[in-house]
Amino acid sequence: MSQADLLDQDPVFQLKGSMLAITVMELAHNDLARLDQQLGEKVAQAPAFFSNTPLVLALDKLPEGEGTLDLDALMSLCRQHGLRTLAVRASREDDIKAAEALDLPVLPPSGARERPIDPAPAPVAPSKPAEPELRPSKIISSPVRGGQQVYAQGADLIVLAPVSAGAELLADGNIHVYAPMRGRALAGVKGNTGARIFCQQMGAELLSIAGHYKVAEDLRRDPLWGEAVHVSLSGDVLNIKRL
Amino acid sequence: MAKILVVTSGKGGVGKTTTSAAIGTGLALRGHKTVIVDFDVGLRNLDLIMGCERRVVYDFVNVVNGEATLSQALIKDKRLENLYVLAASQTRDKDALTQEGVEKIINELRENFEYVVCDSPAGIEKGAHLAMYFADEAIVVTNPEVSSVRDSDRMLGLLASKSRRAEKGEEPIKEHLLLTRYNPERVTKGEMLGVEDVEEILAIRLLGVIPESQAVLKASNQGVPVILDDQSDAGQAYSDAVDRLLGKEVPHRFLDVQKKGLMHRLFGAR
Ligand SMILES: Nc1ncnc2c1ncn2[C@@H]1O[C@H](COP(=O)(O)OP(=O)(O)OP(=O)(O)O)[C@@H](O)[C@H]1O
Numbered sequence: 001m002s003q004a005d006l007l008d009q010d011p012v013f014q015l016k017g018s019m020l021a022i023t024v025m026e027l028a029h030n031d032l033a034r035l036d037q038q039l040g041e042k043v044a045q046a047p048a049f050f051s052n053t054p055l056v057l058a059l060d061k062l063p064e065g066e067g068t069l070d071l072d073a074l075m076s077l078c079r080q081h082g083l084r085t086l087a088v089r090a091s092r093e094d095d096i097k098a099a100e101a102l103d104l105p106v107l108p109p110s111g112a113r114e115r116p117i118d119p120a121p122a123p124v125a126p127s128k129p130a131e132p133e134l135r136p137s138k139i140i141s142s143p144v145r146g147g148q149q150v151y152a153q154g155a156d157l158i159v160l161a162p163v164s165a166g167a168e169l170l171a172d173g174n175i176h177v178y179a180p181m182r183g184r185a186l187a188g189v190k191g192n193t194g195a196r197i198f199c200q201q202m203g204a205e206l207l208s209i210a211g212h213y214k215v216a217e218d219l220r221r222d223p224l225w226g227e228a229v230h231v232s233l234s235g236d237v238l239n240i241k242r243l
Numbered sequence: 244m245a246k247i248l249v250v251t252s253g254k255g256g257v258g259k260t261t262t263s264a265a266i267g268t269g270l271a272l273r274g275h276k277t278v279i280v281d282f283d284v285g286l287r288n289l290d291l292i293m294g295c296e297r298r299v300v301y302d303f304v305n306v307v308n309g310e311a312t313l314s315q316a317l318i319k320d321k322r323l324e325n326l327y328v329l330a331a332s333q334t335r336d337k338d339a340l341t342q343e344g345v346e347k348i349i350n351e352l353r354e355n356f357e358y359v360v361c362d363s364p365a366g367i368e369k370g371a372h373l374a375m376y377f378a379d380e381a382i383v384v385t386n387p388e389v390s391s392v393r394d395s396d397r398m399l400g401l402l403a404s405k406s407r408r409a410e411k412g413e414e415p416i417k418e419h420l421l422l423t424r425y426n427p428e429r430v431t432k433g434e435m436l437g438v439e440d441v442e443e444i445l446a447i448r449l450l451g452v453i454p455e456s457q458a459v460l461k462a463s464n465q466g467v468p469v470i471l472d473d474q475s476d477a478g479q480a481y482s483d484a485v486d487r488l489l490g491k492e493v494p495h496r497f498l499d500v501q502k503k504g505l506m507h508r509l510f511g512a513r
């Protein structure tokens with residue numbers, strides 16, 4: 001087989017099904033002057049929406065008695081406002097003929113699949129990246145007893161009352177305890193290595209930042225046991241400093 | 244409307260029943276119509292300590308099940324006009340009590356008494372939960388040792404989060420610490436925690452300190468609440484605690500090692 005024969009076999013196209021979101025403009029009245037005016041108002045509200053927007057003109061809801069529609073004039077009006085007509089949807093005899101004369105595809109009348117859309121107004125200023133959302137700290141003012149667990153999700157945890165042995169404090173952010181701290185405190189539990197722990201009186205069973213921890217056995221040997229401390233992570237070592 | 248008082252601890256054998264009997268009797272002695280309710284289904288201790296075990300016909304579970312009315316089940320104290328006991332069942336198991344059943348009886352008692360003293364079973368399970376659920380005030384009985392303090396702490400957490408008042412978002416249960424079986428000599432030797440240590444760890448108001456005392460065992464053997472032995476140190480300490488419960492300012496006693504005099508050394512302490 002020659003080279004040319006092989007090329008002949010090569011497919012030139014492929015047919016693909018697709019669902020396109022297309023705007024349908026449904027006309028309620030055969031009144032081009034008012035349409036011009038009202039379309040102009042819409043365009044002013046949302047200029048970005050009306051630029052080369054593909055459009056299906058729906059003429060099937062036009063009342064019988066409203067006379068013959070000038071399809072040519074309607075299409076150029078639409079074009080002036082940034083709408084490009086792809087097809088018409090029509091049921092009246094005259095409209096179908098006019099469309100065929102312009103070589104425009106005619107779609108069957110509404111299958112009631114559309115919903116009204118209201119083009120969103122253009123944002124006033126160029127959009128800034130969203131500010132990180134500030135979650136309010138979780139504040140606990142009654143004692144946290146053994147067997148209880150408090151978790152400040154996506155936030156700091158502030159405790160104003162004693163934390164007993166056997167109690168557990170968890171926070172995605174920092175933990176502050178302004179009273180004796182005898183339980184477990186785990187800050188930055190989702191991995192925030194910048195989280196810190198502040199204790200007015202550190203007698204903890206466990207202190208942890210982003211998974212790096214010290215248990216009571218080590219903590220008790222620390223000269224700052226029972227003192228006001230500030231705990232942070234440097235590398236993978238917990239640093240305990242006097243407050 | 245009665246005040247519902249629960250005597251609770253978490254840990255077993257720390258003196259809850261001794262305390263329920265003493266405090267309930269003390270309230271009645273001061274003219275308040277009081278009932279002491281035994282929530283320790285299956286064990287039944289309170290009636291022994293109150294000396295009414297031979298007069299138990301119906302119990303708490305019978306009333307819950309509608310097998311007896313409350314007035315049939317209430318045992319009137321022989322010594323005090325306005326003191327009653329509601330005994331626990333010895334024959335049923337712990338599941339005989341339900342929250343609805345308890346609520347019905349507590350509401351009925353509320354109408355007819357000034358104080359309802361609930362003697363809780365040990366533990367933090369269902370029985371202890373039912374005893375504290377409807378409480379207005381709690382007496383947390385604690386011995387001066389680490390395990391008892393831990394359990395009390397745990398119980399305080401449950402009082403603050405799992406009671407009816409907590410669930411309804413009402414004013415929290417008023418908590419009182421009662422330190423029992425306190426032995427100043429052993430504290431001095433470092434074998435037991437001191438009052439300040441326990442107060443600091445639990446951080447609640449100290450209602451009283453009851454010394455370790457021979458009088459307690461003697462009283463319970465005789466079926467007389469120790470508070471009626473007004474010559475004994477434990478009886479006096481419980482009296483002070485009842486006064487404080489009723490809002491009186493009373494200095495704490497029996498906290499320090501007593502200097503023993505010659506007579507004591509010769510004849511031993513009573
Ligand atoms: N102050 C005291 N001095 C000496 N012994 C005491 C004192 N208080 C309680 N006891 C003794 O301790 C034991 C347990 O007391 P009690 O039955 O009141 O405890 P409880 O907390 O009700 O126990 P349980 O958890 O089993 O219900 C008893 O033998 C009692 O006599």
Ligand SMILES: [Mg+2]
Nearest residue numbers: 259260283288
């Ligand atoms: Mg008991």
